[in-house]
Amino acid sequence: QKEVEQDPGPLSVPEGAIVSLNCTYSNSAFQYFMWYRQYSRKGPELLMYTYSSGNKEDGRFTAQVDKSSKYISLFIRDSQPSDSATYLCAMAPSSGNTPLVFGKGTRLSVIA
Amino acid sequence: DTAVSQTPKYLVTQMGNDKSIKCEQNLGHDTMYWYKQDSKKFLKIMFSYNNKELIINETVPNRFSPKSPDKAHLNLHINSLELGDSAVYFCASSRQGTDIQYFGAGTRLSVL
Numbered sequence: 001q002k003e004v005e006q007d008p009g010p011l012s013v014p015e016g017a018i019v020s021l022n023c024t025y026s027n028s029a030f031q032y033f034m035w036y037r038q039y040s041r042k043g044p045e046l047l048m049y050t051y052s053s054g055n056k057e058d059g060r061f062t063a064q065v066d067k068s069s070k071y072i073s074l075f076i077r078d079s080q081p082s083d084s085a086t087y088l089c090a091m092a093p094s095s096g097n098t099p100l101v102f103g104k105g106t107r108l109s110v111i112a
Numbered sequence: 113d114t115a116v117s118q119t120p121k122y123l124v125t126q127m128g129n130d131k132s133i134k135c136e137q138n139l140g141h142d143t144m145y146w147y148k149q150d151s152k153k154f155l156k157i158m159f160s161y162n163n164k165e166l167i168i169n170e171t172v173p174n175r176f177s178p179k180s181p182d183k184a185h186l187n188l189h190i191n192s193l194e195l196g197d198s199a200v201y202f203c204a205s206s207r208q209g210t211d212i213q214y215f216g217a218g219t220r221l222s223v224l
Contacts, residue, residue: 008153032211034211034212036215041217041218041220042217042218043116043202043204043215043216043217043218044155044202044215045215046212046213046214049211049212086153088155092211098211099145099157099160099168099170100157100211100213102154102155102156104152104153104154105153105154105155
């Protein structure tokens with residue numbers, strides 16, 4: 001079993017839909033959870049960062065972490081064509097100087 | 113001003129050649145990383161440097177040698193290039209004590 005599992009998609013939704021992206025993980029030591037967005041032929045850019053369990057909201061984006069289930073989610077409300085990208089979950093066991101363990105990424109297309 | 117910049121953006125070369133990729137960050141970060149993203153978009157850590165000191169060296173062939181002349185620069189030299197080295201190589205940096213990593217735009221390496 002890979003450390004971090006993420007459905008690669010592709011996921012195609014109409015503009016305005018609510019999008020749900022998910023990752024599961026096996027390492028219970030993970031404490032820090034991130035979502036990166038990667039546009040085609042670009043580097044990953046940080047979207048959301050959460051520590052331990054709970055929710056975090058930033059505009060149209062909400063990140064959820066359920067450590068008891070080893071499950072994290074990213075919700076995108078009112079999705080826009082500009083949200084079309086690959087979304088990568090990433091996590092680390094401790095803060096600082098540790099490599100991130102990435103999921104394979106989910107490719108999202110928002111159709112106008 | 114680009115925070116993490118890599119050169120070159122594209123690199124096409126023959127098998128057996130030696131090539132280098134350069135990375136510079138102007139964020140004042142202490143830690144820099146090299147990741148490899150293969151054709152399936154899986155992003156995996158290769159090396160990590162903190163204040164010019166190698167702290168993470170994942171299972172990577174000896175043909176790959178990172179060098180950090182100062183904490184703002186981390187270069188990657190690859191000897192005797194092989195077909196399997198074809199991938200996108202990303203440089204990233206982070207501030208001491210945090211997991212938030214900022215990525216460059218990537219170097220697309222094609223070995224023919």
